[in-house]
Amino acid sequence: VSTFLALGAAPSAWTQAATPEQLVARALADNRAHAMLSELLAVAPKRLAGSPGMDRARAWAVATMQAVGLQKVRVEEVQVPRWVRGEVASLRASLPDGERGYDVVALGGSIGTPADGISADVLEVKSFEELRARATEAKGKIVFFNRAMPRALRNTFLAYRDAVPQRGQGAIEASKVGAVAAIVRSMTTALDDYPHTGALHYEANVGKIPAAAISTNGAQALAAALASDPSLRLTLRLDCATHEDVACGNVVGEITGAERPDEIVLCGAHLDAWDIGDGAHDDGAGVVHCLEAARLLLVHKVRPARTLRFVLFANEENGLRGGRGYAAAHEGEMARHVAAFETDSGGFEPKGFSTTLDEKARAALVSHLDPLRALGFGALIEGGGGADISVLQPFGVPLFGLVVADHRYFDFHHSARDTLDAVHERELALGAAAVAAFMAVLADPAALPEK
């Protein structure tokens, strides 16, 4: 008997019937998720951790949690990096017929270049293996990582996983072979003029070099130019810089469990966003999934057996200090976290949920998802949650993520296109209803036993 089917008869913690179908109908009819997103993006379109926009976003999140009726609303302080993009991001090539510019943005966390830029020859590679094989050619050059996300893969997240190491680790690998800068093809299956940012990493004992993302059309054009003139020189200019850490905070609110208030089901998303778009899908959608899910449960007077703790993390994109700070502050409570869920894959049509649970535990949970499956979002697949909650895994907390239609996500992800109009109000509302319904399941000890 599922959580939902049992509502009438069982000695349930639910005080009123609220089937997933009712949650869906309410979410679609009220259309609050998109209205909330519109508010957030008006208040704080730019909200990189440590920025003034993030301060406004946090204030909005506190007020919205209070408005929907969450309890114990608070900000839990964390220190976050403060990286500032600056004003200059330019990549120019000297071609036989004159200069040409390409659309680029600094990768998040990159150091800047000297004011007059870095000029060098170029080595184009498609993989780290190729870079290492051609290490002797790289010295003193700009390495151009031009590996495309493989289009043929059905799942764009797998395609992302294939190509994204060149963004995260490219500056390290290029520096190791003596390169002076890195240019990285943007992470998207689309061919267009929008560069996509995202975090890069540096490594202790490996010299830091600046790195920028080039649009996919730009990457194609640059590759063509290099094919006809391998001695072409590029000049990269960036004025981004990292400053001292600053205070920021995770925003937290709760629905106290009616039967097992000490057992916690965490429902999270990240409030920060890259600064070249408005973070509508990444992760504004996740933020309003959580807030609207809370509203839906409260409007329907659902009282879960366990405590639902909603957490909007401060710093997922560049540092993961939100998740780490949460884990540190709540270390003593970790044994009582029976589940942690994060929504951070965009505001598209929900399909179901990913989880770190083993096959046996999945099989036990899946029977409770029949009513969700009937609505199109009941799949339960092996996988992780979001990056923020990944830091809870060492404590043995089972992780869950929202799985949504993924075809369009990387068109927008980390780019200037990630704006309100990219999010469809019905798809967003359905996602919020799916989160609400799933939280009700996770909060039910019959569906998910204690660890």
Next chain:
Amino acid sequence: VSTFLALGAAPSAWTQAATPEQLVARALADNRAHAMLSELLAVAPKRLAGSPGMDRARAWAVATMQAVGLQKVRVEEVQVPRWVRGEVASLRASLPDGERGYDVVALGGSIGTPADGISADVLEVKSFEELRARATEAKGKIVFFNRAMPRALRNTFLAYRDAVPQRGQGAIEASKVGAVAAIVRSMTTALDDYPHTGALHYEANVGKIPAAAISTNGAQALAAALASDPSLRLTLRLDCATHEDVACGNVVGEITGAERPDEIVLCGAHLDAWDIGDGAHDDGAGVVHCLEAARLLLVHKVRPARTLRFVLFANEENGLRGGRGYAAAHEGEMARHVAAFETDSGGFEPKGFSTTLDEKARAALVSHLDPLRALGFGALIEGGGGADISVLQPFGVPLFGLVVADHRYFDFHHSARDTLDAVHERELALGAAAVAAFMAVLADPAALPEK
């Protein structure tokens, strides 16, 4: 054992392994479906049946069928209505603070108004029941059908079904109670300024009155104006007109069955489109689903046991003469049509298939869809095919339709927004792969026995 899993071992009509996964990978990598759609919309953005654009679309379809390698490519002539929209579509209200205009378009098939328009008082209703109850108020007035598609329904096609009778039958019902014209709220769940056209019907012995669709924002504004001034007068001007029938044609091509060439599986879509957008989703997407499915099967050297007959119908939107003409021309073959499939729900992510088969026959077929289900488009639900093939149902032909994600469809359907940029290349490619895989199943006698 399914069609696909058996490819290696079974005495199959397939000459080469082509798993659904391979079809998907090929469709995504080649990205031909969107390129085809781009071609069609460049050649014939406007292609209402009987228009010069339709002649160009037909020539393109013939050439494309030949290019992908279909056999017996031909045009089968049908006569179609020729309705011409004209240049004028205006709705103006006399308000206390002056005149105000609303965004309207003529409904397809509507008669025009006198050149200086029809001016009358307004009766707003939400249903035919309300209209009949208030019949005495309707005489001499313009009836304003302002029933919204119910937002709370999970399935937008059900919401459409709830509201669309006011568009199809509104002019008849309004005329019966003595009204002089009808204004119909557009069929969309979105609130915007785009009016959506679509066919209206007239009835013998009921006087024809002109009818236009108003945008949803316009409908809201008009309702508000009426609430504050019930005596406001509207003036409707339309210069559309119906002319003599003209010759048009269904475009047909085949992959001849390797084992049972006389048994036919029809794979269809409609080539005509409403004329205020470019018919990108409706039904350009369906057209390229069919053409790209044919290409995928031929590229992979799949040889189905039964004949696959691809039919691009001439006239779905206003008259259904394409389907009717096909049924008349092929009446003697109807017993050999083992299945008819149509894709006419937009170029969104495929979910599965609808069918008129009874529960027992569905259960037999569903086991052959496991590899499709693994790719996300293996659902088999009760339902019909498209309008074109509905005329084959009286002959006992089982009907099938493509089921796709439906949240966005009515944002575009029959409106000026139905353009190329509304169709996502990956979703369109997946749809084509789904059609190819499903045609392979239907052409397999082990999966679908003869009728």
